[in-house]
Every structure is written in C-alpha cells, then in structure tokens.
Amino acid sequence: MASALINVPPRAKRGEIIEIKTLISHVMETGFRHTQLGTVIPRDIIRRFVCTYNGTEIFRADLYPAISANPFIVFSTVATESGTLSFQWTGDNGFSVTESARIYVE
C-alpha cells in the first residue's frame, strides 16, 4: 500500500505564504522498459495530484512518465484560515490515495 509523507506547518500567521512538501511512495513505471524476455513492462504511474484547502482547489499537477519514482512535489499557498488541507493522488490501475493535514491560522 502506498504511503504518503506531507509536510505542512501546523501553525501559520494569516496571509503568510507557507511551503507544502509532499512525497508518495510509487514505482512510476514508465511503460518504456522491457523485461529480459523482451516484453514491455506496462505503464503504471500517478497521473494527477490535487491539493484542496477547505474544499477549494489551490494546486493541481498532471504527471507524466518523466517524473521520478516516489513523486516529490513542493508548492506553496497563502494561509487564509484554519482548516484542512487535503491531498489526492490518482493514477493508473485505479490508484487513489487521499491524505489530509490540519493547519491552525492565527
């Protein structure tokens, strides 16, 4: 089962720009490699990453096979209100993982 690591500051000042780091364990098989018998290893990648802040989408990324295994994505957002940041990764073979983190804005 895939596991995700998320780094969100637990507290922030209102209006402050916070940096969010995410890492998820996934092979990101490109679909361009072959086995020793010559058959192509089928593609298995995460295609989309979405981050929502209290239900509003603030960041989205479309991933392709050129992204390294265990995709690592860093982005930022403005701390507007206390609440939940939720992260969703979806991909090939029905892959879907959702994680969330709380933030307290003062």
Add this chain to the structure above:
Amino acid sequence: MDQAASRREFLKAARGVAVGLVAVVTVKPAHATPAEMQGAIRAVVGSGRITPGKVKIELPPLIENGNAVPLTVSVDSPMTEAEHVRAVHVFTEKNPQPYVVSFHLGPRAGRARVSTRMRLADSQNVVAVCELSDGSLWSDSAAIVVTLAACLEDGI
C-alpha cells in the same frame, strides 16, 4: 614519399567514413526530437506567441543519476487575483516522451515556485513554458549533462 601519400589517402578515406557514420547517427534519433517537443508545446499551450523570460528553470548543470533530477521552476509574478500564473508546463527534447509535468496554480499559491524530481534519458535541454492570467506565454530552457541515463536499465 610514396608511403606518405598513401597515408594521406588513407586519412582522407577514413574521414569520409567518419562523416558518413555521423550522418547516419543524426538521421535516426533514438528518442523524441526537438521538433516533437515543439509540437508537444503547441498541443498544450496553443498557438500564442512564446516569449523568453519571466520564468526560470533551476536544474543542476551536471547530474550523475538521470532517474532523479531535482527541478525547480519559478515565475516572476505578484500572484494576485488580477495578475497570476495559471500554469507551468515542463518539456524535454530527448526523453521518449516530451511531456514532463504540468502545474496548475492560481492566486492562492502566493508565490509561483514549484519543485519536483524528474527523469532524464540523455543530456539535453529542458524547457518550461508558463501561462499567465492575461494569456501571455513565457519560456525558459536549461541545458543539462546526464552521466547515467534513466530508462536504460531493464526490469526483471
């Protein structure tokens, strides 16, 4: 004298063969080509004019392992409701596919700076194109030398 002449002839012939080899290699590229990358960029951002500037790619000039190359793209933008970055797309010249990643941002990002790790199949140019909220397109490219290419090793 005669011997020197034959040596010259040999070198001439050898140079001809070498030029022939280079020609064969350049005629058949193993991966996607810069032209395909241009096609991919047009397919993603449309036919608008792309101006160099505003966006900046940060890549190491030389990387040992092409399987995980740190990539940071930042855009010079105030990130307000009126003027912000809508999307940043990254493309490569010589990977099997020109697409790398598309980031969709908005005014709530606060700062237009994103990082990830990418795979590179060869030493090549990486291009980032950003779309601003006014519809303008800006680009930057970076050259990188890769010692150990990704995608070469095979599975079991």
